[in-house]
Amino acid sequence: MPHTPTGEPDAAPADIAPVDVEPLVQLVSPTGERVVEPDNAGYRSRVDHLTSEDLRALYRDMVLTRRFDDEATALQRQGELALYAQGRGQEAAQVGSAYALAPQDYVFPSYREHGVLQARGVDPVDRLRLYRGQDHGGWDTEAHNVHLYTLVIGSHVLHATGYAMGIQRDGAVGTGDAARDAAVVTYFGDGATSQGDVSEALVFAAVNNAPVVFFLQNNQWAISEPTSRQSRAPLYQRGEGFGIPSVRVDGNDVLAVYAVTAEALERAHSGGGPTFIEAYTYRMGAHTTSDDPSRYRERAEEDYWARRDPIERVAALLRAEDGWDDDWAAGIDREADALGERLRTEVRQLGAPPTATMFEHVYATEHAQVQTERAWFEQYENETNETTGATR
Amino acid sequence: MSETLTFARAITEGLRSALESDPKVLVMGEDVGRNGGVFRVTDGLQKDFGEDRVVDTPLAESGIVGTAIGLALRGYRPVCEIQFDGFVFPAYDQITTQLAKMHYRSRGRLQVPVVIRIPYGGGIGAVEHHSESPEALFAHTPGLRVVSPSTPQDAYDMIRAAVASPDPVLFFEPKGRYWSKGEVAAGPYPTAQAAGGADVLNRARIARPGTDVTLVAYGPTVATALKAADTLGAEGTSAEVVDLRAISPLDVTAVAESVRRTGRCVVVHEAPTFLGSGAEVAARVSEECFYSLEAPVLRVGGFHAPYPVAKLEHEYLPSVDRVVDAVDRVLAH
Numbered sequence: 001m002p003h004t005p006t007g008e009p010d011a012a013p014a015d016i017a018p019v020d021v022e023p024l025v026q027l028v029s030p031t032g033e034r035v036v037e038p039d040n041a042g043y044r045s046r047v048d049h050l051t052s053e054d055l056r057a058l059y060r061d062m063v064l065t066r067r068f069d070d071e072a073t074a075l076q077r078q079g080e081l082a083l084y085a086q087g088r089g090q091e092a093a094q095v096g097s098a099y100a101l102a103p104q105d106y107v108f109p110s111y112r113e114h115g116v117l118q119a120r121g122v123d124p125v126d127r128l129r130l131y132r133g134q135d136h137g138g139w140d141t142e143a144h145n146v147h148l149y150t151l152v153i154g155s156h157v158l159h160a161t162g163y164a165m166g167i168q169r170d171g172a173v174g175t176g177d178a179a180r181d182a183a184v185v186t187y188f189g190d191g192a193t194s195q196g197d198v199s200e201a202l203v204f205a206a207v208n209n210a211p212v213v214f215f216l217q218n219n220q221w222a223i224s225e226p227t228s229r230q231s232r233a234p235l236y237q238r239g240e241g242f243g244i245p246s247v248r249v250d251g252n253d254v255l256a257v258y259a260v261t262a263e264a265l266e267r268a269h270s271g272g273g274p275t276f277i278e279a280y281t282y283r284m285g286a287h288t289t290s291d292d293p294s295r296y297r298e299r300a301e302e303d304y305w306a307r308r309d310p311i312e313r314v315a316a317l318l319r320a321e322d323g324w325d326d327d328w329a330a331g332i333d334r335e336a337d338a339l340g341e342r343l344r345t346e347v348r349q350l351g352a353p354p355t356a357t358m359f360e361h362v363y364a365t366e367h368a369q370v371q372t373e374r375a376w377f378e379q380y381e382n383e384t385n386e387t388t389g390a391t392r
Numbered sequence: 393m394s395e396t397l398t399f400a401r402a403i404t405e406g407l408r409s410a411l412e413s414d415p416k417v418l419v420m421g422e423d424v425g426r427n428g429g430v431f432r433v434t435d436g437l438q439k440d441f442g443e444d445r446v447v448d449t450p451l452a453e454s455g456i457v458g459t460a461i462g463l464a465l466r467g468y469r470p471v472c473e474i475q476f477d478g479f480v481f482p483a484y485d486q487i488t489t490q491l492a493k494m495h496y497r498s499r500g501r502l503q504v505p506v507v508i509r510i511p512y513g514g515g516i517g518a519v520e521h522h523s524e525s526p527e528a529l530f531a532h533t534p535g536l537r538v539v540s541p542s543t544p545q546d547a548y549d550m551i552r553a554a555v556a557s558p559d560p561v562l563f564f565e566p567k568g569r570y571w572s573k574g575e576v577a578a579g580p581y582p583t584a585q586a587a588g589g590a591d592v593l594n595r596a597r598i599a600r601p602g603t604d605v606t607l608v609a610y611g612p613t614v615a616t617a618l619k620a621a622d623t624l625g626a627e628g629t630s631a632e633v634v635d636l637r638a639i640s641p642l643d644v645t646a647v648a649e650s651v652r653r654t655g656r657c658v659v660v661h662e663a664p665t666f667l668g669s670g671a672e673v674a675a676r677v678s679e680e681c682f683y684s685l686e687a688p689v690l691r692v693g694g695f696h697a698p699y700p701v702a703k704l705e706h707e708y709l710p711s712v713d714r715v716v717d718a719v720d721r722v723l724a725h
Contacts (some may be wrong), residue, residue: 155485158459161462165463196482365585368642368645
């Protein structure tokens, strides 16, 4: 049975997803102690090289991701964003996995991977252009090796697999050159596992031995539907059915997530093919700002998982291992404050793009329908403006 | 230099030319490798270009198109084969929701030059789901180019332009014409920009000049319209046949120019006429040629019923007789 941060046993309320599922790769307990067991020795060795500086870097990105989340939620409440999908509670799964990536690796996110974008250096303002209704994308995918968010559930998992098949054809797998061998990590949720595209992606990746890591964040809820409405079997077993090595990891344990992702990437880089990771975590917030979780889940469950906050766990680990420093932590908080201030200022300044942009880039080469309708619309606008001016 | 090829072989040679000219070109689909495709359009290509470039895929259409999008994002130019028209729908979401919009939503940063070849249309006595004409469903989606050749020469030129084009192209192959023959001349392989703007992907052609009525057709019905024009010619009516080649973009200029001369227009396609591409042609002609029209624009095509059993398909498909009947009606005005 897991323990609370105060050391008391903490049973899961009835009818909710328990945290103590087995098997589960865990390297740090919810109370911040290293978990040392014979069967996690392989994973422990994958984090041996991480220093307290590395832990602090992980903590920093998780805190900044949390602040980004809170500020974006507030901006939506103030009418500055059309919508926002909160990532609260999934910071360890996202930041920990992204830390394992090599620069040349490529990410295909869903739409809630704010922590991955933080770790990959995507500008925080750019991350909100889509949610402000100002851009359908928002960032330069090639600059960060992060594809745009995909809103249709599961579609991008196939794109990730195809991209990985391209990496194979480029000869960038199994060369042994750490700066060359590349892989893809694609993020999706428990709801997405029911989509046919995800199963087809597993088929294509398996038969092609494609260098792709399927990173499932099981946050227990697909809007209002619990994972029990998506699957009868534990989700990590989904990969095994396709012949893909699979593992379930404590998604709120940033070191364990890092370790399993590093193992999967090593397999992909070396030509060993795909891996399926189920990061067992919890969506602490609403599905989006349009959602009200009180309609379908119990407060007791939210409280239960709140006591397993992934950021608190890293903080506890740092404290336990003398990596914590109050001045340093205060500096992170000031950095988070500055991030919030920047978002509040700059997101508000993101205005509507010029009207003509709705006709731009529909095609890469000229297309008669677009040209004709654009010409008509521009003339219509000009005439309307002239008429309006004349009546004034 | 030219040689006589079947329509199907013209596409094969077009694909071969693309594979030879651009190392990023891939051919992928069900049975396209060792088997050469169920219509043999990719026959011999895997032997010559290898399993990494001519790829037998799992039997999953959404997977084929979805992974093709990913390959395109990595810099490849995949040419996907959908085995039959009626099997494209599992991929409909990937095509319309993802493929069509990627360039737009990335503000032009990401190109997805994917070609989707679809043998389509009826007349070959096939079973259910093997004779459909879903082109209008795709032409309705901004971001996709939708084309259909009617001659071996166009099939060769258009597949090469489609593969070289930076935009996604739905390439509808009139399967009933696969065994027809014609002269095919080779030419230089087009650059991406030249291909996107190429006449064969953007401009209609006059398949037969005439003065009394304009017959608008594409793909399989160009042959039907030409036969109808022969029949009408014997009766003293001069019909002009316009082969659209592309449904998206629609060459309204060429159609309107013809109809202004003839004053009458009949559109012929195998797809159901209700909300089909002929409806768009009729609407555009009424806008552009209102004062030249001597009669309403008529459409000849499939009915608003699922494609019928093979034993009835010749009553369902637009026949020479039905085209001549429509011409008689527009001439009666």
